[in-house]
Amino acid sequence: MLHILNKPPHSEAAAQMLSTVAEGDGILLIEDAVQALLHADWQGWDAAADVSVCVLKEDAASRGLSGAALNSQAILVDMEGFVELTEQHTKILSWY
Amino acid sequence: MSHEHERLVIIRHAPYSSNALREGLDVALVAAAFGQTVSLLFLGQGVLALLKEQAAGAPGQKATLPTIDMLEMYDIDQLLVPQSALDALNLQAAQLVDGATVVADDTLPELVQRHSYVMNF
Amino acid sequence: MSDESLYRYLDADEQIKLDPEGYLVEQGDWDEGVADLLAKDEELTLTEEHWELIRVVRDFYARYEMAPAMRPLVKATKQALGEEKGRSVYLMSLFPGSPPKRLARIAGLPKPTNCL
Numbered sequence: 001m002l003h004i005l006n007k008p009p010h011s012e013a014a015a016q017m018l019s020t021v022a023e024g025d026g027i028l029l030i031e032d033a034v035q036a037l038l039h040a041d042w043q044g045w046d047a048a049a050d051v052s053v054c055v056l057k058e059d060a061a062s063r064g065l066s067g068a069a070l071n072s073q074a075i076l077v078d079m080e081g082f083v084e085l086t087e088q089h090t091k092i093l094s095w096y
Numbered sequence: 097m098s099h100e101h102e103r104l105v106i107i108r109h110a111p112y113s114s115n116a117l118r119e120g121l122d123v124a125l126v127a128a129a130f131g132q133t134v135s136l137l138f139l140g141q142g143v144l145a146l147l148k149e150q151a152a153g154a155p156g157q158k159a160t161l162p163t164i165d166m167l168e169m170y171d172i173d174q175l176l177v178p179q180s181a182l183d184a185l186n187l188q189a190a191q192l193v194d195g196a197t198v199v200a201d202d203t204l205p206e207l208v209q210r211h212s213y214v215m216n217f
Numbered sequence: 218m219s220d221e222s223l224y225r226y227l228d229a230d231e232q233i234k235l236d237p238e239g240y241l242v243e244q245g246d247w248d249e250g251v252a253d254l255l256a257k258d259e260e261l262t263l264t265e266e267h268w269e270l271i272r273v274v275r276d277f278y279a280r281y282e283m284a285p286a287m288r289p290l291v292k293a294t295k296q297a298l299g300e301e302k303g304r305s306v307y308l309m310s311l312f313p314g315s316p317p318k319r320l321a322r323i324a325g326l327p328k329p330t331n332c333l
Contacts, residue, residue: 022205
């Protein structure tokens, strides 16, 4: 399951997403969700075992968070990477 | 029981706040009308759709409760609510419609995982 | 959802308006005489068996504010009239084609949503 979040990391949508993330899931942060880069202690970084957190590079850059992205544990993906992620997961759930 | 081809519709919006609740219920009803097995999970504000004392619709709007009551006629009988969603709204299970089932929060990842189709509203 | 535009009249006196799909424009126009006219309009003659089902869908609508699709119609019929009648074959025999649509139309309800 790939969870796509576009709301800020401390939004209700984010909390709801985190309550359903299972071991082995992926999380992709887009739009406002990239603000998670400013919160190293965000629960989502360690949501469950074996969960990789990706951040859409373009959205981080446009919000002035490229530097923060380099210093984080996030995996940066571009639009092509976004498409690849959606192909890797059989199920996709958007949290908006 | 296998949930391989079952659908889970997640409802996260309150009545009257937007069309999201209505759309989620419509999707659930269409799927059920076509013979699918559908469960509903109510998160956050979505729990408000289950309050059993809801009266008639706000002016010009359709009430939610008749549709919630109708779900069982479409054999949609899994109306799941995590305990934390109740707590966040200071609600008790007794305030919800009889068909609602309160579940422990730590069952959610597995619940979402085992359904082949999950949709968020 | 029924269309609110008038397409034709059901009766010769041009009192009862129908939408393009043949549903009543004004739900309030409905009574048993109108039901007979609506049935005649699709070449059905209503028997007591038909009326039982018309009452089932009208009760369903009164309770849930929507006309039932096939699955809930079968269930509601089973609950109201018993196992024998609560079957799609039985409904099809009385309202051939699409029982939910024909029943809703003759019962003076809006077209059922979520329905083939």
